[in-house]
Structures are given as structure tokens and as C-alpha cells.
Amino acid sequence: MTRQxxxxxxxxxxxxxxxxxxxxFIYIIGYFILSPPTSITAWKLWxxxxxxxxxxxxxxxxxxxxxxxxFRDVVIDYVHPIMLRVGILSLTALGLVGSGLWVAxxxxxxxxxx
Amino acid sequence: xxxxxxxxxxxxxxxxxxxxxxxxxxxxxxxxFMVLAFPFLVYILDLSLHGEAGFxxxxxxxxxxxxxxxxxxxxxxxxxxxxxxxxFLLIDFDIGVxxxxxxxxxxxxxxxxxVLALLIGMLS
Numbered sequence: 705m706t707r708q709x710x711x712x713x714x715x716x717x718x719x720x721x722x723x724x725x726x727x728x729f730i731y732i733i734g735y736f737i738l739s740p741p742t743s744i745t746a747w748k749l750w751x752x753x754x755x756x757x758x759x760x761x762x763x764x765x766x767x768x769x770x771x772x773x774x775f776r777d778v779v780i781d782y783v784h785p786i787m788l789r790v791g792i793l794s795l796t797a798l799g800l801v802g803s804g805l806w807v808a809x810x811x812x813x814x815x816x817x818x
Numbered sequence: 819x820x821x822x823x824x825x826x827x828x829x830x831x832x833x834x835x836x837x838x839x840x841x842x843x844x845x846x847x848x849x850x851f852m853v854l855a856f857p858f859l860v861y862i863l864d865l866s867l868h869g870e871a872g873f874x875x876x877x878x879x880x881x882x883x884x885x886x887x888x889x890x891x892x893x894x895x896x897x898x899x900x901x902x903x904x905x906f907l908l909i910d911f912d913i914g915v916x917x918x919x920x921x922x923x924x925x926x927x928x929x930x931x932x933v934l935a936l937l938i939g940m941l942s
Contacts, residue, residue, distance in 0.1 A: 719910070722903050729900060737941050744873035747866065771853045778846055799857070807860045814867030 718773045721766040728763045748814070757815040761808065768804045772797070838924040845902040848895035855892055890939050897938075898931035 741747035751757055775796055783789045835843075866876035879885055905923050908914050914923050 719907065722907065726900055726903065729896065733938060737938065740942065744867075744870050747873060751867070767856075771849075771856070774846075774849045775853050778850060796853075800853075803857050803860050806857075807863065810860065810864045810867060814863075 714773045714776075717769055721770040721773075724766045725763065725770060728759065728766075732763075751811065752815045757811050761811055764804060764807050764811075768800050772800055836921070836924075837928065838920055841902055841905075841924040841927050844898050844928070845906075848899040848902075851895050852892065852899065890935060893938060894932055894935040897934050898927065901927045901931055 735750075741750055751760070776793060779789060779792050779796070783792060862876050862879065865872045865879070867873075880889065905914070905927055908923075909920075914920060
């Protein structure tokens with residue numbers, strides 16, 4: 705996609721990721737209300753189900769995209785000095801990518817059988 | 819370059835903010851708050867999967883009073899963000915665009931988010 709269209713790309717990514725995040729949140733809040741895991745065994749069993757671990761991984765991918773677009777919009781609106789803006793956005797990108805890699809590691813290792 | 823010497827009035831304390839504006843600021847603020855809280859949640863998830871002891875430690879953290887208060891604020895932020903997001907999506911589809919329903923839905927988001935957060939907090 706061309707540079708000129710990147711505003712549209714961010715806009716549409718924000719909405720598609722929002723739809724997945726919204727549905728997943730309703731599911732996960734329901735799970736934690738209706739049958740919260742009371743032991744490490746139950747918790748491991750839940751997360752070792754591929755549907756749950758892959759769903760959770762997708763959730764975090766959508767979350768990182770959504771957080772990046774939204775946070776970038778806020779920073780562009782309120783932070784005008786260009787170097788400060790670049791600094792904040794760089795730190796945010798590092799933080800988000802770092803958290804994403806960390807969560808991938810947690811889910812991969814955590815979903816291994818006990 | 820455009821010459822721009824219009825007078826600018828930016829005293830936030832003298833602006834009158836319609837409810838939809840306040841709700842929208844809440845949407846942004848809750849989003850930023852959740853981005854900042856994200857590493858903490860990853861830490862809890864990590865801890866909870868570190869065997870028997872890690873699971874118990876994560877549960878103790880989540881059940882301590884100060885953390886519970888923070889979790890309540892996070893839940894409120896999440897629900898405000900979710901409901902306001904649904905409202906924005908509906909407006910994208912031309913649903914509820916006029917002034918009256920826009921005001922009504924903004925109030926609905928403002929009030930429903932803390933009520934739902936309290937309900938979920940009491941259930942779990």
C-alpha cells in the first residue's frame with residue numbers, strides 16, 4: 705500500500721483488531737467469572753488447549769496492533785516537538801514489541817504439559 | 819507555506835465540553851492507561867504459569883486489596899474503552915449519528931461502564 709494510504713490502513717487495522725479484541729474480552733471475562741481456574745493444573749490444562757493458546761496469541765497480536773495505532777494517534781495529536789515525538793514513539797514500539805515477545809515466550813513455555 | 823495568524827483560544831478551563839467529548843477523552847485516557855498497564859499483566863500471566871508456587875503467588879498478588887483496587891480501575895477503563903469503541907463503530911456505520919442519540923449513547927457509555935465494572939467485580 706502506498707504511503708498516502710497509510711492513514712486508511714491504520715484506520716481499518718484499528719477496527720478489525722477492535723472487533724477481535726472485543727469478542728475475545730467478552731469470552732475471557734465470561735471464562736474467569738463462570739469457571740475461574742482454581743489450581744495450576746486446571747490453568748495449565750486450559751492454556752495447553754491449542755484453541756486457547758492460539759486464540760490468546762492472536763489476541764495479543766491484535767492487542768499490539770491496536771495499542772500501537774491508538775497510542776500513535778494520541779502522541780501525534782498532543783506531542784508536537786518532533787524529536788520528543790520520535791523518542792516517545794520509539795520507546796513505545798520497543799516496549800510493545802518487547803512485551804509481545806515476552807508474552808509469546810510465556811504462552812509457548814506455559815502451555816507445555818506440567 | 820500557509821500563513822496562519824488567526825487568534826487562538828485554548829484555555830481548557832473555559833471550554834464547555836459536551837458529554838460526548840468527555841466520553842471520548844475517557845476513551846483515549848483508558849487506552850493509554852491500559853497500554854501502560856500491559857507489562858504488569860504479562861508479568862502476572864508469566865508468574866501464574868510458573869508451577870504451584872508461581873500460581874499461588876500470582877493469586878496472592880491479584881487478591882491483595884491495593885491490587886484489587888487497581889484491577890477495578892482497569893476493568894472500568896476496559897469497559898469504558900469497549901463500550902465507547904462499540905459506539906464509535908456504530909457511528910462508522912451511520913448508526914446514532916444525530917446529536918440527540920449521540921448525547922444519549924455518550925451518557926449510556928459513561929454510566930454503564932462503572933456499573934458493569936462493579937457487577938463483574940462482585941461476581942468474580
